Amino acid sequence: MGGTNLRAALVNKHGIVRMEQVASPAHGTEQEAIDVLCKLVERLLSDGIDGIGAGIPSVIDRDNGIVYNAANIPSWKEVHLKDILHKRFGMKIAIENDSNCFTLGVARYGDGQRFGNFVGTTLGTGLGGGIIINHQLYGGVNGGAGEIGSLPYLDSDLEHYCSSMFFERVCHTTAERLYNRAVGGDAEAMEHWKEFGRHMGNMVKAVMFAYDPEAIIIGGGISRAFALFAPSMRATVATFPYPKSVERLHILPSTLKDAALLGAASLV
Numbered sequence: 467m468g469g470t471n472l473r474a475a476l477v478n479k480h481g482i483v484r485m486e487q488v489a490s491p492a493h494g495t496e497q498e499a500i501d502v503l504c505k506l507v508e509r510l511l512s513d514g515i516d517g518i519g520a521g522i523p524s525v526i527d528r529d530n531g532i533v534y535n536a537a538n539i540p541s542w543k544e545v546h547l548k549d550i551l552h553k554r555f556g557m558k559i560a561i562e563n564d565s566n567c568f569t570l571g572v573a574r575y576g577d578g579q580r581f582g583n584f585v586g587t588t589l590g591t592g593l594g595g596g597i598i599i600n601h602q603l604y605g606g607v608n609g610g611a612g613e614i615g616s617l618p619y620l621d622s623d624l625e626h627y628c629s630s631m632f633f634e635r636v637c638h639t640t641a642e643r644l645y646n647r648a649v650g651g652d653a654e655a656m657e658h659w660k661e662f663g664r665h666m667g668n669m670v671k672a673v674m675f676a677y678d679p680e681a682i683i684i685g686g687g688i689s690r691a692f693a694l695f696a697p698s699m700r701a702t703v704a705t706f707p708y709p710k711s712v713e714r715l716h717i718l719p720s721t722l723k724d725a726a727l728l729g730a731a732s733l734v
Contacts (some may be wrong), residue, residue, distance in 0.1 A: 467522050469538035469563065470592060472502060475724065476510045477731035481575060482724060486510060487591055496541045503556055516557030518551055519733035521567030521726050531561040531638045532557075537592070551627070560733035563605065564726055565612065569596025571729030572683050576722030584681040585673050586720070589688035593625040593669070597677060617672055619665075624672065627665035630688065633658070645691045648696075656694070663695030667702020674711055681716035685725055692719040716717065 469492055484630035486509045491499040505546040507518060523537040523625030531548020541645045548617030562570070572578040579588065584602050588594040597604045605611050615625030625631060633641045637658045672683055684692065699717070706712050722728070 467503070467520070467536070469523075470650060472506060472561065474506045474510055474726075475727045476512070476515075477728060479643075482727065485724070485727070489605045490538060490539050491619075492540075493516065494539075494541065494695065496543075496545060498615050499539050499541060500545070500547075500550060504551070507555065508550075513554075515557065517560065517734035518555060519546065519560045519562070519730035520551070520569075521562055521564040521584055521730040522547070523564045523592075523634065526561055526563050526605075528605060531559060532565060533561065555577070557733055560730075562603075562730065562733055563596070564593075565594030565727035566596040566603055566605055566727040566734070568594070568685050568720075568726040569598060569612070569683075569729065570708060570732050571722050571725035571727070572685065572722055573598045573601065573603070573729075574732045575728045576720055576725055577683055578681070581716070582679045583677075583679050584716075585677055586683050586685065587614065587669075587673075588686035588726075589629055589684060590686040592627045592631055594643065595673075597679075601708045614669065614673060614676075621673075622626065624665075624669050628662075628669045632662055632665065636661070641691065648691070649696050657695040659691065663698030664702050666695055666699040667705075670699065670703050670715075670717060671706050674706060678711065679715070681718065683718055685718050685720040685722075 471487050472490045473487045476483040491502040522533050525534045533545040533547050536542035548559045549560050557588035565588050568588050572586050578584055584598050586596045595614040597612045617624050630641050644655045648659050
């Protein structure tokens with residue numbers, strides 16, 4: 467459930483069988499958003515479905531399936547989504563934070579399969595994160611573990627410098643436009659990407675101090691520009707005080723398409 471699109475997919479152990487998408491009901495009432503979600507799920511219903519998994523950008527009461535303060539849907543202050551979906555569809559329901567779903571998808575279907583302990587990050591409208599420990603998703607008590615974007619940094623927090631907010635606030639443009647300019651050889655655009663990479667390097671160092679993972683796997687729309695910001699990011703990471711940790715750490719972009727959808731399904 468994103469700020470632009472709401473997507474649902476029928477998934478099996480091999481991957482996505484079929485996917486449906488509608489515009490996100492971001493500005494609708496609580497019930498309107500619920501109705502859009504349920505109608506989308508209904509398009510994919512068929513015999514043999516084991517359950518429904520949902521990835522929502524919010525703090526989640528995982529046990530009770532309650533969504534609090536969904537980031538992209540202002541009307542969702544406290545939605546008992548698990549009960550609502552169970553009543554509507556009569557099957558197993560699992561609710562999780564969307565960045566955790568991305569990370570779980572990468573762990574089950576993508577580059578994360580070869581790592582027992584890694585952190586997944588999503589670079590988009592904001593900066594999200596998820597944690598895999600011993601091949602299992604760790605969400606914390608409130609589903610908020612891995613919310614590295616909220617860590618204090620410079621005059622604000624990491625999210626303001628490691629997401630689309632950086633390009634809007636500092637570069638006064640979008641990441642996509644700056645990407646196209648840089649690919650076309652624009653020197654100013656390339657400098658902006660280098661600066662972004664330095665902030666990303668400081669984010670990686672914060673993750674290393676907190677979790678000391680085998681790998682950090684980067685997803686989200688901005689990860690498409692990995693080659694533009696990776697050199698300055700790695701140069702910044704090289705200043706980490708423990709060289710052996712830097713030597714052992716893998717930092718890579720996710721190559722898995724629709725990782726969050728696959729992760730949501732993996733909850734079931």
